[in-house]
Amino acid sequence: MARFELVVVGGGMVGMTLIAALQPAIEQGLGVTLIDPAPQPEQRLPASPSFDGRATALSAQALQVFSALKMAHFEQALSNIQAIEVSDRGQAGLLQLHAREMGFQRFGAVIANADLGALLWQKIHSLPVHWRFNSHAAKLTPQPNGQSVTLSDGTHLHADLVILCDGGRSKLHESLGFSLQENSFQAVARVASLTTAKAHQGKAFERFTELGPIALLPFGQASTLVWTVPQNRIDTLPNSPATAIPWLEKSFGQRLGRITGLSDWSEYPLIERQMATACSHGFLALGNAAATLHPVAGQGFNLALRGLARSANLINSQYHQDRHLPTFSQLNDVATTIARDQTKTAGVSRELIRLFQSSAPLLRWGRGLGLNSLDRHPSLAQGVALTGMGLLEDVPVLAPAYAT
Numbered sequence: 001m002a003r004f005e006l007v008v009v010g011g012g013m014v015g016m017t018l019i020a021a022l023q024p025a026i027e028q029g030l031g032v033t034l035i036d037p038a039p040q041p042e043q044r045l046p047a048s049p050s051f052d053g054r055a056t057a058l059s060a061q062a063l064q065v066f067s068a069l070k071m072a073h074f075e076q077a078l079s080n081i082q083a084i085e086v087s088d089r090g091q092a093g094l095l096q097l098h099a100r101e102m103g104f105q106r107f108g109a110v111i112a113n114a115d116l117g118a119l120l121w122q123k124i125h126s127l128p129v130h131w132r133f134n135s136h137a138a139k140l141t142p143q144p145n146g147q148s149v150t151l152s153d154g155t156h157l158h159a160d161l162v163i164l165c166d167g168g169r170s171k172l173h174e175s176l177g178f179s180l181q182e183n184s185f186q187a188v189a190r191v192a193s194l195t196t197a198k199a200h201q202g203k204a205f206e207r208f209t210e211l212g213p214i215a216l217l218p219f220g221q222a223s224t225l226v227w228t229v230p231q232n233r234i235d236t237l238p239n240s241p242a243t244a245i246p247w248l249e250k251s252f253g254q255r256l257g258r259i260t261g262l263s264d265w266s267e268y269p270l271i272e273r274q275m276a277t278a279c280s281h282g283f284l285a286l287g288n289a290a291a292t293l294h295p296v297a298g299q300g301f302n303l304a305l306r307g308l309a310r311s312a313n314l315i316n317s318q319y320h321q322d323r324h325l326p327t328f329s330q331l332n333d334v335a336t337t338i339a340r341d342q343t344k345t346a347g348v349s350r351e352l353i354r355l356f357q358s359s360a361p362l363l364r365w366g367r368g369l370g371l372n373s374l375d376r377h378p379s380l381a382q383g384v385a386l387t388g389m390g391l392l393e394d395v396p397v398l399a400p401a402y403a404t
Helices: 013-021 023-027 060-069 113-124 231-236 241-252 300-322 328-357 361-376 378-389
Strands: 002-009 032-036 055-059 079-081 083-088 094-098 108-112 130-133 137-143 146-151 156-164 180-196 203-209 212-219 222-230 259-262 266-275 283-285
Touching: 002 013, 002 146, 013 023, 013 032, 013 060, 013 113, 013 300, 023 300, 055 060, 055 113, 055 212, 055 300, 060 108, 060 300, 079 212, 108 113, 108 212, 180 212, 180 231, 203 241, 212 241, 222 231, 241 259, 266 328, 300 328
Parallel strands: 002 032, 002 156, 032 130, 083 203, 156 283
Antiparallel strands: 055 108, 079 108, 083 094, 137 146, 146 156, 180 222, 180 259, 180 266, 203 212, 212 222
16 A cells, blocks of 8 residues: 555645645655546646636735745736726616725736646646546545545555545545535526627626626636526526627626627536535545635635645645644644635625625615715725735745745
8 A cells, every 4th residue: 555645636726736835845755646537737738627718716815825836927827807896787886996096906816727727737747746647536544544545446545644625526525424515506607708899907897686696807808707697597598609698788788898709608506515524634625625605706716725825834834843744633723714714705605695686675775875885985995805805814825934
């Protein structure tokens, strides 16, 4: 049975970012293997489904995380978010936020998942990690000093610590007796690329409608559209780009002029999941494996990065001190902090949905009043901006002594 100090299950966005964040400990001798069912990455692009045609919004805090990882050409791959507009269809309320007016360089940025995957692989492919692509972890079995990992081909590995970050695609947590609490929003997110007559100039939009939120994010010369559609209305709504353009112009408005192009979209079911317990002896779950959120607040991957950063900082620090992984008590403390963050962030997402999908006249009036109040009071608007940027959360990425 091969033995490793640390086994990372999942080679997607969280798994590869975790490997990059653990570079200081890996270069000091931490024995790491990564298990992922995707094929061995080609010279440039990993084949994980995480690195598909979608784009991801990164908060200002997430950008600090990646800045600490010092990935070459990272900034060139970004589309910066310089302004944000929040509106409620049918109401006069409007919130306009401009980064430079508030003293920020940007609120965040958008990056293509494929570009992020390529940059991460360029960063980590030469590290002394045991890469086990084309491998599927089928079962975890607790051991007195860690976990036994059984692969689908019958191979057994021993790990002092398994970090599960496979996006929630596996059932490995069930082999440890852990459960996932699920809440379906009975809706899907349609994700597509959209072009408009006017340039977006780095402006992002969140438009709340009676059917759900519609978001536009600056992405190169185009915008990324995230359109929430209730499952019970899918058959009654436009089912092709040609028929969707007039509907979107009516629902979203012509804030960037006429819609000149809309790509075919992909649909993703909207389900909130939270693992009841994300840590045990020799086991820690991160990212969507531990919590999956509604995209209304755009915080899913940013939440994952905060948990990843907390965990990586602890592992790097502890391994630097005595060449050992953190104790269960230390990991559990971090997991508790991550769980609190997850619960709070999920609660904000649910409250936004409840608040903006209600048709109650008084609540709709209150929404408009609230948006206008935020727009007219810079101190309140700055609080909203800081929350969205993730800058109210104190998350160390790497201790300065270990940054490379």
